[in-house]
Amino acid sequence: MPSSIDFNSDLGEGAGTDMALMPLITSANIACGGHAGNENTMRTTVELAIRNKVAIGAHPGYPDRERFGRVPMDISARELIESIRRQVESLVGIASRMGARVTHVKMHGALYNQGERDATVARNIIFGVQAATSGHELVIVAPPGSAMAQEASGMGMKVAREGFVDRAYEPDGTLQSRLIAGSVLTDPADGVRQALSFVKNGGVTAVDGTFLKLAVDTLCVHGDTPGAPDIARAVRDALGKAKVKVAPFRS
Numbered sequence: 001m002p003s004s005i006d007f008n009s010d011l012g013e014g015a016g017t018d019m020a021l022m023p024l025i026t027s028a029n030i031a032c033g034g035h036a037g038n039e040n041t042m043r044t045t046v047e048l049a050i051r052n053k054v055a056i057g058a059h060p061g062y063p064d065r066e067r068f069g070r071v072p073m074d075i076s077a078r079e080l081i082e083s084i085r086r087q088v089e090s091l092v093g094i095a096s097r098m099g100a101r102v103t104h105v106k107m108h109g110a111l112y113n114q115g116e117r118d119a120t121v122a123r124n125i126i127f128g129v130q131a132a133t134s135g136h137e138l139v140i141v142a143p144p145g146s147a148m149a150q151e152a153s154g155m156g157m158k159v160a161r162e163g164f165v166d167r168a169y170e171p172d173g174t175l176q177s178r179l180i181a182g183s184v185l186t187d188p189a190d191g192v193r194q195a196l197s198f199v200k201n202g203g204v205t206a207v208d209g210t211f212l213k214l215a216v217d218t219l220c221v222h223g224d225t226p227g228a229p230d231i232a233r234a235v236r237d238a239l240g241k242a243k244v245k246v247a248p249f250r251s
Helices: 017-026 038-050 077-097 111-115 119-131 148-153 188-201 227-243
Strands: 004-011 027-031 053-060 104-108 139-142 159-164 201-205 211-213 218-220
Touching: 004 017, 004 053, 017 038, 017 053, 017 077, 017 227, 027 038, 027 104, 038 053, 038 077, 053 077, 053 188, 077 104, 077 119, 111 148, 119 148, 139 148, 159 188, 188 201, 188 227
Parallel strands: 004 027, 004 218, 027 053, 053 104, 104 139, 139 159, 159 218
Antiparallel strands: 201 211
């Protein structure tokens, strides 16, 4: 069982949970203008992270606000790389002007899922991150054993392996589609059970009952999951009782 684990959330997306979640997490992935977010929301969320001593990360997505970046877009590799560069650089610039720094980057939605399975997409995502200011120094947050994790490591970048406390898993280790009922876990007890399984057992149980060995460095609760603050609070309490320190994965 790890002595410490990071606890992250995707914020700055307009879900209305940022104020409640920020004191409960150790890393914030801030939407930076693709699927959601603008300069004002980025500044507000960075300020909130600074106030709560939370690590600041970029959360780029497909530039598709209508579908919240959760549907793959048919764009060229060059367009994808440039979009990610702009998004990451935008947050890096805002954080820098506020006296803070961006420490990590995590893809959103369809980009995250594609980067998990497709080495070419993963490589282009990383090229986009590296093209941004300080891009080579950023930690890549990715699923354990994913194409994204392998490509990032192969390019000499640090990786933080991520597990979700509010999502159901398929037997192949991918997240169950949000289109399927029950794929989003909204009961705090389920979130606690999944979090403790990651830290105590080294993995989680898939929807078919099989156990998936998934070693992780960080746990995530989505900011737009119904009841996210209640889930986060319950997970923090449970980790404390299990004597697992919650701290940023870079420390």
